Amino acid sequence: MAYLQKEKPPEHKQQPQKTYQQYPSYQSALHLRLIKQYQTMVVVLAIERAIFYNWKHFWLETDSTLVLHAFSHPKSVHWSIYNRWMNCINHINHINFRISHIYREGNVCVAKLASFGAQSSGYTWWDSPPSFVVQEFLKYRQELPFYRFS
Numbered sequence: 001m002a003y004l005q006k007e008k009p010p011e012h013k014q015q016p017q018k019t020y021q022q023y024p025s026y027q028s029a030l031h032l033r034l035i036k037q038y039q040t041m042v043v044v045l046a047i048e049r050a051i052f053y054n055w056k057h058f059w060l061e062t063d064s065t066l067v068l069h070a071f072s073h074p075k076s077v078h079w080s081i082y083n084r085w086m087n088c089i090n091h092i093n094h095i096n097f098r099i100s101h102i103y104r105e106g107n108v109c110v111a112k113l114a115s116f117g118a119q120s121s122g123y124t125w126w127d128s129p130p131s132f133v134v135q136e137f138l139k140y141r142q143e144l145p146f147y148r149f150s
Contacts, residue, residue, distance in 0.1 A: 036066040037078040043067055047088040057096045063110055068101055108136040
């Protein structure tokens, strides 16, 4: 009688687990989700501020197509802010609300505010234009041309 001896399996080496940084597609998807959540939350805070001040007219200009998408597809908003988002949507349905898309490059004020926001680590609210955009704001209101050279 012959017995077949099973070969021993090779020693199982513990492979180091990969982090999400090692998966570029996952990393970019996570990054996109976080950006959308952040941008949507900024709009929630602005609308909640309008509710607090009892504003009846509110015009939101945004350079974010993700935010525009959230208005037309509310279920795409992250679950952690979904209730607040829906409260804001309900409120803007009862006031004179307008939203428009503006290219960031087309408005120097928006570009400077976005740059400030990228460098800031906290929440800032101004009741009037901050000093670093006043000149550009006045030019923009008067519809004066602005040329940018790189």
